[in-house]
Amino acid sequence: MPFNQICQIQTARRPNPSHTELVIEGFNGADEARPGQFAMLRPDPPGDMLLARPMSIHSIERLAGGGTQMRFWIKIVGHGTRVLAALERGQSLRVVGPFGRPFEWKGPEQPWLVAGGIGVTPLHFWARELCTSGVRPRFLYAARSSSDLVALDDLRRLNMELVVATDDGSTGERGFASEVLARRLESGARGPVFTCGPEVMMKSVASVCRKHSLPCSASLETIMGCGFGVCLGCVVWRQASGQSEAQPVRVCTEGTLFSTEELGW
Numbered sequence: 001m002p003f004n005q006i007c008q009i010q011t012a013r014r015p016n017p018s019h020t021e022l023v024i025e026g027f028n029g030a031d032e033a034r035p036g037q038f039a040m041l042r043p044d045p046p047g048d049m050l051l052a053r054p055m056s057i058h059s060i061e062r063l064a065g066g067g068t069q070m071r072f073w074i075k076i077v078g079h080g081t082r083v084l085a086a087l088e089r090g091q092s093l094r095v096v097g098p099f100g101r102p103f104e105w106k107g108p109e110q111p112w113l114v115a116g117g118i119g120v121t122p123l124h125f126w127a128r129e130l131c132t133s134g135v136r137p138r139f140l141y142a143a144r145s146s147s148d149l150v151a152l153d154d155l156r157r158l159n160m161e162l163v164v165a166t167d168d169g170s171t172g173e174r175g176f177a178s179e180v181l182a183r184r185l186e187s188g189a190r191g192p193v194f195t196c197g198p199e200v201m202m203k204s205v206a207s208v209c210r211k212h213s214l215p216c217s218a219s220l221e222t223i224m225g226c227g228f229g230v231c232l233g234c235v236v237w238r239q240a241s242g243q244s245e246a247q248p249v250r251v252c253t254e255g256t257l258f259s260t261e262e263l264g265w
């Protein structure tokens with residue numbers, strides 16, 4: 001069931017100046033949302049924030065006393081994320097969704113989930129679901145520095161292999177996600193790769209996968225106006241197998257996950 005509701009913020013937690021975790025509780029339809037889906041968020045009243053901003057769902061949990069809890073992580077990059085990240089407990093947030101197609105994987109191999117920075121949110125939600133359903137993914141969580149690893153504690157609670165890497169070596173292995181993944185693949189830990197993060201990082205991951213003849217899918221975080229297929233602000237070009245040329249597709253409705261080969265990466 002889709003939701004379009006105004007919720008009160010239960011918790012606003014700021015582990016560092018550029019990241020805020022927003023937790024909301026108890027609204028109808030929340031537990032219908034699946035990993036890989038996102039919601040459009042906007043303060044209520046919206047003030048000067050004309051358009052809502054897309055945010056992946058980090059987790060949904062059924063509470064012991066009934067109802068559900070939904071969590072988001074906001075990384076400040078501009079005006080909209082600054083406004084959302086400054087919200088406090090008790091303030092109102094309009095949450096509309098769920099949008100996008102849920103992530104799916106069925107196969108015998110252990111998949112690699114490769115997250116860069118705040119791209120961790122949809123992959124964390126998915127890893128939880130995969131672990132619950134008996135698939136134990138391997139998770140590579142990479143970021144610039146240790147302070148950007150905001151979801152590390154959540155990931156450590158999951159029963160899966162977790163590799164952590166930072167560009168500056170402040171936590172985990174030193175190196176970019178693509179370099180660390182390449183080392184693991186070379187030592188035989190092969191499997192299909194799903195990635196979410198900055199585009200430059202996902203393109204490097206796709207190139208490593210191509211070299212190792214492994215399928216790679218990327219969850220795109222294009223700039224979005226509406227989130228539900230109307231504004232065409234999120235269009236990318238994809239050439240699906242069997243098509244003679246690339247066609248425009250909307251990330252918000254046909255995605256957010258695409259084969260990197262079909263994207264021409």
Ligand SMILES: Cc1cc2nc3c(=O)[nH]c(=O)nc-3n(C[C@H](O)[C@H](O)[C@H](O)COP(=O)(O)OP(=O)(O)OC[C@H]3O[C@@H](n4cnc5c(N)ncnc54)[C@H](O)[C@@H]3O)c2cc1C
Pocket residue numbers: 038053054055056057073074075076077078079080081082118121122220221222223224256
């Ligand atoms: C499906 C989806 C899920 C997302 N999930 C999350 C999430 O869980 N947490 C989170 O913090 N962010 C997430 N994002 C990104 C977030 O929506 C953008 O950072 C936000 O919309 C930027 O708004 P702004 O007003 O702060 O920035 P603006 O003022 O619009 O832009 C500031 C700068 O950031 C750049 N920018 C804007 N949007 C993006 C983008 N999507 N990717 C890269 N650069 C961008 C602009 O080009 C500009 O340079 C997601 C995006 C999508 C499409």
Ligand code: FES
Pocket residue numbers: 223224225226227228229230231232233234235250251252253
């Ligand atoms: S965001 Fe409007 S069509 Fe995709």
